[in-house]
Amino acid sequence: MKLDVNSLRYLSKDDFRVLTAVEMGSKNHEIVPVELIDSISGLKHGGSHKCIKTLLRYKLVHHDNARYDGYRLTSMGYDYLAIRALCSRGQISSVGRQIGVGKESDIFEVANDDGEIFVLKLHRLGRTSFRAVKDKRDYLGKRKNYSWLYLSRLAAIKEYAFMKCLYEHGFPVPQAIDQNRHAVLMTLVDGKPLVQVKRIENSRLVYESCMDLISRLASKGLIHCDFNEFNLLINDDNEVTLIDFPQMVSVAHLNAEELFDRDVNCIIRFFSKKIGYVPEQDPDLSAIRPAFTNIIKDIDEQLDVQLVASGYKKDAKDMKDLEAFVLNGESEDEDEEEEEEEEKEEEE
Template sequence: MKLDVNALRYLTKDDFRVLTAVEMGMRNHEIVPAELIGRIASLKHGGTYKVLKNLLKHKLVHHDSSKYDGFRLTYLGYDFLAIKTLVNRGVFASVGRQIGVGKESDIFEVATEDGTVLAMKLHRLGRVSFRAVKSKRDYLRHRRSFNWLYLSRLAALKEFAFMKALEEHGFPVPNAVDCNRHCVIMSLVQGYPLVQVKELPNPDTIFETILGLVVRLAEHGLIHCDFNEFNIMIDDDEKVTMIDFPQMISVSHRNAQMYFDRDIECIFKFFRKRFHLSFDEKEVESDGSDSELNESCRPQFLDINKVSGCLDKELEASGFTRKDQDDMEKFVEGDVEEDLGSDSGEGEDEDGTACPINDATLDGLESLSLIREEGDNLQEGDSEANQNIVQHP
């Protein structure tokens, strides 16, 4: 799936109006009846169908006539809506090259008006695990608005809330700049994922720093749950930054100890293999193998039952509600287990069809100034997918 923002320049006010109408219709319909889109968009001179054909041409919507004549947003359509909103807010002005492909996200560089380069993470829940989403529908059956849009928006909202809170508590995370729909804007980390680092001058020190982070997180009431060499960035000055927060859980979670131990185990394993660190007998199995962390060494790090965090409670009071958390956990839990250590790769799009990873889709920064528009009657707030992700003054 490509993110070709060039098409954004040619989209008219009516195009965005109809695209937003499709998004709004998806509150209650997986496939939005064409006639309903027409009613929501209520273009002055009619012609919604013509606009839909144009959106279809640009792959911003998908046509489905299996049950009735209807449309739904594609990820690209959702991308365009988020990008347009953020550009209108002045958060950034142009989109650049792709810098990362996660399990369920695409990361691009974006640049502000004054040339500052930021990172844009577009969440794509359902890309890799669409079958898993389907099988998990049972959990969410009673939510009328459940769909991949909803899950991706939740993931972004959660990531943004957690990143902000972690930053406020002095954790080394990117600066959380803004969030809309499934899109999070954050500062660009000048470094590489640890998985790409072959040599470190002081692996022992880095190991201790990283392990210290997992423990400090838990002391604050949180467990990362995907703490591995793909989600730890390190720069030339050996500064460590942790990223990727949608799967974080509270220490009060019923499986907290297991997730905590697994995070710790990942770090041990990686440093043992990559940097040949050896650990004393208490910390590893006596045969020095890569098997699970020895039960007896757990308390050495932390007994999750004995910590009383504060950040997890703070976050409950933030925009990310307990119910959001529950929905996310039900969805994410299984995947975290399956996906550890396979943090990239080709996936499927929401249709379940093969979706090649974008290879440096966009060379150079493309100006998006043309997509700024005035006086659009359909307000951002009209759209459910857009409601109150972050309050803006």
Template sequence: MKLDVDILRYLSKEDFRVLTAVELGMRNHEIVPSELIHRIARLKHGGTYKVLKNLLKHKLLHHDSSKYDGFRLTYLGYDFLAIKTMVNRGVFVSVGRQIGVGKESDIFEVATEDGTVLAIKLHRLGRVSFRAVKSKRDYLRHRSSYNWLYLSRLAALKEFAFMKALQEHGFPVPSAVECNRHCVVMSLVQGYPLYFDRDVECVFKFFRKRFDLSFEEQTVDTDGTEVDTAESGRICFSSIAKDAGYLDKELAASGFSRKDQEDIQQA
């Protein structure tokens, strides 16, 4: 899904008012009736229907008339609501290039007013490549019905809570900056692509068989001292081992109750 933030420039207060009305209606409606959107938005002179047409054009809403005439938010519309809220709060002022995409999220660069580059992760549960949420995640618990946008919001809330907890316990994780709806803003960590050992070994095998070349890890340092190849050639995670207690129990998973959310915010 392409995130074109240029559209934000052309959206009015009325547009966001109607988007918010649809979001509120989706709390207890899979498809929000047009009349309910009109009552919640409270736009004068029947302006709601004109705005709905504009939002449909930009694919921020989806129209469904199979059972009754109604609308629901698309992920793009949900993106715009979250981005607009965080821009208003001063979390960031611009959205840059996409730096990552996965089976359940998209990641973009964002910049603050002073030029600091952060990362924003937009959860997108429900993609074709990841729909086994009921068996892979505990968001649903005992619910028989669910909404992908709501589950994405729970996923973002859970990630934000754990990121804060891990940071407080001294783990080397990105700093959690802000969470709104299904979006998590965090510090940008400059890293390098990592590869599985089996993939690296396949490269070694190819060069050995094809060109009769062999590669050995350095066993002597520049000052003449021997280097432990087991540690010098492989990443060692023992140095970051921390006693974090029972974080899973402390942040008892998704579908937080109001009390759990308050406890997390105070943590």
């Protein structure tokens, strides 16, 4: 469902009270009964009924009467709640054009009252290939209390915490401004996705920057787990910025070395096949690939431990489930999809 913020201005305070009531009721109900919506919203004389009709018209809730009469929040309804919260905090005042669509997110330009431009990322866990969705739904199994909206909120909480921490420790990442529900507000970075680049003036320099960044993360106790051309921005000065952090894990993860090597291999493959720079054939390259075992011997500051201890301590248990959910079955599907795309390009 495509985000349309034009209707936001037409919603009343009571409309948002009812929308919030549906959200609150969703914590314990897949479909929130009408009676519970009335009770939570506290509106008298059938006020919630009128509001529900408005919310239905704008596709912010979905009606379901299969088992009983009730409603559930739609992804757009969740978008509206997050955007309204950020507006009420004075962080943003308008939503502009969509500037990106990720595997499991939508990216928009937004502005505040001073005209400053920021980036708003709305997490959309569950949007991926059919096979991956099936694998992830199978993973959830009996966790019926989890929903795509809740998992998206967890992803946003984690991304905000990691981005904020990395920025404060001097890593080339966007500055995290605010977070609400599944939305993360961050600074706009000067640069374009590395995947859009066909030629790099100093390939070795950029390659070494990428490998140095992977190594620096590991030396602080972290692995990105999706370090590739889609999650790297490059500017005119060949400086790279790393984005997308919900899947990051600790170097203490059971499969840490495998995940680290996967990140390294993604960069080697991109430069070799897409840029035409083959690291193994460069005699002046100081090191082709960083060694995980050597790096973790000299960890000087464990940001992974600090983040779990402070950033999202109250959600720590669910974050473990999110981590497994995001990583489950992902690499196999993505590798196969990349190979298929490369084969098509070679045929053309």
